[in-house]
Amino acid sequence: MASDRNDERLAAPGNLELVRDFVNTLDIQPGTERFADPVGLALWLAEHRLVPFPPTLTAGDLARAKNLREALRAFLQANAGLPLDPGAARAFDDAAGPVRLRARADEEGWLELLPADEDGLGHAIGCLVSIVFAAQREGTWSRLKVCAECHWALYDHTKNYSAAWCGSQCGARVRSRRYRQRRDSPA
Numbered sequence: 001m002a003s004d005r006n007d008e009r010l011a012a013p014g015n016l017e018l019v020r021d022f023v024n025t026l027d028i029q030p031g032t033e034r035f036a037d038p039v040g041l042a043l044w045l046a047e048h049r050l051v052p053f054p055p056t057l058t059a060g061d062l063a064r065a066k067n068l069r070e071a072l073r074a075f076l077q078a079n080a081g082l083p084l085d086p087g088a089a090r091a092f093d094d095a096a097g098p099v100r101l102r103a104r105a106d107e108e109g110w111l112e113l114l115p116a117d118e119d120g121l122g123h124a125i126g127c128l129v130s131i132v133f134a135a136q137r138e139g140t141w142s143r144l145k146v147c148a149e150c151h152w153a154l155y156d157h158t159k160n161y162s163a164a165w166c167g168s169q170c171g172a173r174v175r176s177r178r179y180r181q182r183r184d185s186p187a
Contacts, residue, residue, distance in 0.1 A: 010166060012144055012155035015131045018048055020144060022128060023073050023153040026066075035069075038062045041121075050124035061121045068095035068125060072132070073146060076153055080145035080164070099126045 012020045025034035025044060035041045038057035046054040074088030100116035113133050115126025135141035143156040145163065149170035156163035 009157060010154040013140060016135045016140055016144060016155070018050065019072065019128055019131050019135070020153045020155060021048060023069055023076060023146075025069060027152065029150040029152075035062060035066060041065050045121070045124045050127050051119055053119075055120045057121060064095050065121065065125075067091050068128070071095060073151060073153070076144055076146045077151070079142050080148060082148075096125055096129050098122065099129060101126055101130060
């Protein structure tokens with residue numbers, strides 16, 4: 001499974017890859033959690049340059065980051081054509097609501113949102129939110145989805161937006177399950 005998950009073809013363009021990496025800090029199928037404690041979260045944020053140095057975080061910060069991650073995963077499930085979890089928007093608002101953002105215009109007059117907080121979890125969440133905002137504006141957000149089988153985040157590079165699985169193992173499991181259902185159902 002790891003070979004499929006590390007496949008560069010699943011990577012999102014530009015900074016959107018940070019959002020994909022953030023969602024994938026929880027690998028649901030084997031139950032691997034990168035944010036086991038506040039220190040793990042702080043190190044991940046620093047490794048991914050969402051903060052200049054590892055911040056001191058609390059258990060509340062850890063819960064907030066995990067809630068944001070799962071809200072984003074729910075949004076990606078909706079991008080994959082699944083119904084949006086009714087609590088996802090509220091979870092996102094609770095996690096991202098306190099974040100302060102500032103607007104900046106570039107040389108061509110395009111606006112971008114940037115985190116106003118200098119450091120810490122607020123800065124990191126502000127970065128992630130601004131990346132999602134920009135991806136929605138650019139039209140790349142809808143291509144970031146989760147695998148229909150294991151919920152691993154992937155970027156859909158297909159022309160017709162048809163990517164459904166993170167790799168061949170998940171696709172094979174789904175096809176095998178469908179085959180068994182057809183074979184075992186009374187005709």
